[in-house]
Amino acid sequence: MAVCYELLNVETGNLIGTYSSEAEALAVVRNALCLNGPAYAETLALGREDSRGRGARIAEGAELVARAAAAEPAKRPRSNRRRLLA
Numbered sequence: 303m304a305v306c307y308e309l310l311n312v313e314t315g316n317l318i319g320t321y322s323s324e325a326e327a328l329a330v331v332r333n334a335l336c337l338n339g340p341a342y343a344e345t346l347a348l349g350r351e352d353s354r355g356r357g358a359r360i361a362e363g364a365e366l367v368a369r370a371a372a373a374e375p376a377k378r379p380r381s382n383r384r385r386l387l388a
Contacts, residue, residue, distance in 0.1 A: 304352070304353045305350050305351070305352050305353075306320050306321065306322065306350065306351055307320070307321045307322070307323065307324050307326070307327040307348060307349070307350050307360075308320050308321075308327075308348070308349050308350070308351060308357075309321070309327050309330055309331065309346055309347070309348055310346065310347045310348075310349065311345050311346060311347075312345055312346065312347045312362060312363075313345045318330070318346065324348070324350070324360070324373075325373060327348055328348075328369065328370040328373045329370075331343055331346060331348070331366060331367065331370035332370045332371070332374060334346065335367060335370065335371075340367060343366070343367050343370075344363045344364055344366075344367060345363070346362070346363070346366055347359060347361070347362035347363070347366065348360045348361050348362070348366050348369075
């Protein structure tokens, strides 16, 4: 059974996008947070819909922002190599 994830703007009712995984949708939320700030990201809601059309809300607003932040992949540590000065 295929599941799709939908990101909505709860203030306007507009569909932002449909994604094949929750991780993909959460990456979009993180990007929106970086570009537009927390006030915009808090207007978003994430839901999922199965192949039978049954939907469920996963998270909205501040809860969605926290979920997206928690799901952020671990960042690669920076190299400690020193630059050689010529």
